[in-house]
Amino acid sequence: MVEALSYPFMQHALIAAVLISIVAGVIGSLAVVNRMVFLVGGIAHAAYGGIGLSIFFSVPMFLSTAAVTALASLVMAHYTLYRREHNDLLVGIIWAVGMASGIILVDLTPGYTADLMSYLFGSILAIERSDLWGMSALLLITLGVITLRYRAILAVSYDSEYARLLGINVRFYYSLILLLCGLSVVVAMKIVGLIMVIAMLTIPVYMAQKIAKSLLQMMLFSALFALISSLIGLWLAYMYSLSSGAAIILVATALMGVFELGRVLWHKR
Amino acid sequence: MPKPSPDSLISVQSVSFGYGREPILRNVSLEVERGDFLALIGPNGGGKSTLLRLILGVLTPTQGSITCKAKAIGYVPQNTNINTAFPITALDVVGMGVVGKERRTRSLEALRSVGMEALAQRRIGELSGGQRQRVMIARALVAKPEVLMLDEPTSSIDPQGQRDIYELLAKLGKAMTVVVVSHDIAVVVRYAKKVAYINRTLTFHDLSAMQRAYAAHGEHFCEVELLEGLHG
Numbered sequence A: 001m002v003e004a005l006s007y008p009f010m011q012h013a014l015i016a017a018v019l020i021s022i023v024a025g026v027i028g029s030l031a032v033v034n035r036m037v038f039l040v041g042g043i044a045h046a047a048y049g050g051i052g053l054s055i056f057f058s059v060p061m062f063l064s065t066a067a068v069t070a071l072a073s074l075v076m077a078h079y080t081l082y083r084r085e086h087n088d089l090l091v092g093i094i095w096a097v098g099m100a101s102g103i104i105l106v107d108l109t110p111g112y113t114a115d116l117m118s119y120l121f122g123s124i125l126a127i128e129r130s131d132l133w134g135m136s137a138l139l140l141i142t143l144g145v146i147t148l149r150y151r152a153i154l155a156v157s158y159d160s161e162y163a164r165l166l167g168i169n170v171r172f173y174y175s176l177i178l179l180l181c182g183l184s185v186v187v188a189m190k191i192v193g194l195i196m197v198i199a200m201l202t203i204p205v206y207m208a209q210k211i212a213k214s215l216l217q218m219m220l221f222s223a224l225f226a227l228i229s230s231l232i233g234l235w236l237a238y239m240y241s242l243s244s245g246a247a248i249i250l251v252a253t254a255l256m257g258v259f260e261l262g263r264v265l266w267h268k269r
Numbered sequence B: 001m002p003k004p005s006p007d008s009l010i011s012v013q014s015v016s017f018g019y020g021r022e023p024i025l026r027n028v029s030l031e032v033e034r035g036d037f038l039a040l041i042g043p044n045g046g047g048k049s050t051l052l053r054l055i056l057g058v059l060t061p062t063q064g065s066i067t068c069k070a071k072a073i074g075y076v077p078q079n080t081n082i083n084t085a086f087p088i089t090a091l092d093v094v095g096m097g098v099v100g101k102e103r104r105t106r107s108l109e110a111l112r113s114v115g116m117e118a119l120a121q122r123r124i125g126e127l128s129g130g131q132r133q134r135v136m137i138a139r140a141l142v143a144k145p146e147v148l149m150l151d152e153p154t155s156s157i158d159p160q161g162q163r164d165i166y167e168l169l170a171k172l173g174k175a176m177t178v179v180v181v182s183h184d185i186a187v188v189v190r191y192a193k194k195v196a197y198i199n200r201t202l203t204f205h206d207l208s209a210m211q212r213a214y215a216a217h218g219e220h221f222c223e224v225e226l227l228e229g230l231h232g
Helices: A008-033 A037-046 A048-057 A061-080 A084-108 A117-121 A129-148 A150-158 A160-165 A170-192 A197-211 A215-240 A244-268 B048-056 B090-095 B103-113 B129-141 B159-173 B185-191 B207-220 B223-231
Strands: B008-018 B023-033 B037-041 B063-068 B073-076 B147-151 B177-181 B194-199 B201-205
Touching: A008 A037, A008 A129, A008 A150, A008 A170, A008 A197, A008 A215, A037 A048, A037 A061, A037 A084, A037 A170, A037 A197, A048 A061, A048 A084, A048 A117, A061 A084, A061 A129, A061 A170, A117 A170, A129 A150, A129 A170, A150 A160, A150 A170, A150 A215, A160 A170, A170 A197, A170 A244, A197 A215, A197 A244, A215 A244, B008 B048, B023 B048, B023 B063, B023 B177, B023 B194, B037 B048, B037 B159, B037 B185, B048 B063, B048 B073, B048 B147, B048 B177, B073 B129, B090 B103, B090 B129, B103 B129, B129 B147, B129 B159, B147 B159, B159 B177, B159 B185, B185 B207, B194 B207, B201 B207
Parallel strands: B023 B201, B037 B177, B037 B194, B073 B147, B147 B177
Antiparallel strands: B008 B023, B008 B063, B194 B201
């Protein structure tokens, strides 16, 4: 284990895991209380279009995926704010169109043979120093926005009708929350993988929701559970050459099992 | 067009509203005066909630005008069972309506006025329907409104909880103006001072006639017959 820490890629992966855990805790909580989890799932898959753009036009992947998820989030926010019944249809379309565009762009790029699977399932080898800077920047923006606008975000998340009566611009904050969710996908993408981002945003939150008394507590507990899962998952991925995303998710699931068992025993006392 | 009286807090003048061609409300006029305990009754889809939302300024009339002299209106929405899994305490729900340093003291004060102070730190989802409704009333009271408007405040509450809510409203009604949407006529007859029937248009009811009819038929009176009798 100590030997593993001497490799730069492992150091990068560990720093990334901490960043992702904070994002998963904060943004996952917002996604769950706003019932946006599947919207975020759709956005995560659409992010594949950003990967295609990056490869085809040789632009930094971080920027192209951020642009695509931001666009997908805002489109989603526009069409779902007052019409939640459109959700599944829209998720289906954005999900598939985003992935299809990504695949076609990669097909059209001559001689490209890189391992795209790592974007779908996550890889601990994939994190570079520049990724860490990008992830940190997105995390800081996210935390800054949420800290400055916590009361409004809380009001819109809990009861949007009442928030409107308080004079809060519900459309703006709803779009903002979804945009932050979309950008969190970009942060989590490389280690957890696009397909499994959604689990990272929900499993820790599920546990936190049972014990938290406030949205802030929920975010903190979720981040803690996400961190435990990521660190153990990464270690397993390193030891047994597994896909890091899948390893982290299964560790989180096991943790959830232990948590539920603990709760049952606690209530039986 | 009726002139607003000097005591009028809210004046709805010849208001019509609709989405598309079908009007939801047609030529509705209503004065809410200081100290009123006004009940709005009528069938589902008749426009009761729409009228509340017009008064609150969430919707804009297609015709007519609404003047509101009240500095603040407290509003309790119809469905208070939304988002019960949300991690938030009763105190924090009430605190949403206040900005600034006084948030905690004023929220506690509002919870005390509805008898919920002891449960301030409970999660909102752990409360019963009646208790949650009291918290929502506290949230409306925290801004110190002159008018309290409630949309079907007892629709998802057990009978004892319903009586408690109306006893609370009667108590609050001594110090402030209350407008309540309800289709529970038995309750309206007992607590309201004025009754307006809304089904696209608005008609005022003679409350004493309703009270007499209610007294004559006792607990078993039929609400539909009562209303038909009043219209006939």
